[in-house]
Amino acid sequence: MMGAAGISHATGHDQVLYYPDGRPLKLGKFGAVSGFQQALYNAAAQCRGGSASQYGKADGVMGENTRRAVMDVLTCSPFADEHAQGPASKGAITVGMWRSLMPDHVPLPDAIERANQLTFALEGTDYDRVMFNFCQSRNPRTGKTFAEGDRFCYSNDRKSYMTWGPRGATAGHGAEIQQIMFRAEQRHPDILKKAFGPEFETVIRLILGTEDSVADILCAAWINPERREALRASFARFGSMPEVQEAYREVYDAANADGGKIRRFFRLYQELKPLLGRDPTEIDLAFFIDRATHGSTPPSDMSDLIGKMGRFITRTRVAPTPGQLRMQLAAWLPSQHKFNDRLARDAIFLIDDPKITLSDAHKRMWQSRSGLKASSFGLSDDRFVADYPVLSSTGYQAVERFDSAHPAEKQACPAVVKKPQRP
DSSP states (O other): OOOHHHHTTOOGGGOEEEOOSSSOEEOOSSSHHHHHHHHHHHHHHHHHTSOGGGGOOOOSEESHHHHHHHHHHTTSTTHHHHHTTSGGGGTOEEHHHHHHHSOTTSOOOOHHHHHHHHHHHHHOOOTTOEEEOTTOBOOTTTOOOGGGTOSSOBOSOTTOOEEETTTTEESSTTOHHHHHHHHHHHHSTTHHHHHHGGGHHHHHHHHHBOHHHHHHHHHHHHTSHHHHHHHHHHHHHHHTSHHHHHHHHHHHTBTTTHHHHHHHHHHHHHHHHHHHOSOOBHHHHHHHHHHHHSSOOOOSOOHHHHHHHHHHHHSSSSOOOHHHHHHHHHHHSOOSSSHHHHHHHHHTTTTTOTTOOOOHHHHHHHHHHTOOOGGGGTOOSSSBOOOOOOBOOOSGGGSOOBOOOOHHHHHHSOHHHHSOBOO
């Protein structure tokens, strides 16, 4: 049976962009992918003499409906002649199919975009979705959360407070949400007032507040059902704006955020290039991005890590495969947070390498967490990426923050919520 790894080596017209082989690929409803889906569904319906609605909504989730539409399109000319012998015949979205269905001005999703989409698929929240993280875990004894009536508060991430968007931006220790708001307002004055309306003053205090203040402000909103839903609706409006989505991407690509972490990975591989004889691969790139989002990354002083990797590369006459090198690098950069989840995510970047045999336990964690493969996003270890476009700092770190929570907000948050237990 031809799997994703088998079809990822195609090039040119038949190069794979996406291959939903059993696991839906959640790519986001705001990008060009949903536009491609609609064009595909329209073409498939025309081929089969039906309605595009039979394939569902063009929602940025490539699953069985999308795969079925690809197969239906191949029953028509000229699609049958152009794609019948290639990966599209297995249900893959290829470069040729994208160009056949999309206007010329819509660019192909490149390796950087698809690598980011892989991390989005794991985080699972689109630009218009926000989640409060207070007491989000269940009591191991009762199986209930605090919001469901349990008198105890459990949290597996007590400092995140709120999660939003495709990279899992939080309002807690990393303050990514505040940075995105800050960036969007910098570029587009009054955009916060337009999106948040009555809660405009609240989000300004979030941007300017200390971490403890942010916790009090958001907890007071979360504990109040009406304000909680109002903020969710406001974030949905905010995240749906193209200007905000641009600010979101700029914050994550900034030197003082994940962009700086990704740059360290590229610096590491550049130092090792005389031994490797290559740049990072597309799957390396996706591994770097996902590690920057959720996991450990190379330290500022990489001299010790460079030495260890150099010895690993030259220990035998046969150089390690890209997957073997990623596996060893992951072992040298262990995650101190959600250890098993990180193992399961790392497997996504190892499973396509035929030289790697994962343990049964590791495979079970991978299957339970996602079952995704880097090759399902058209990423390959046969193609290379020389650099990542890191942007300048957002300037948010220079903003002087203060205790911006109102006394009523500090009192509104229950004591049990302020000191959650670990599940």
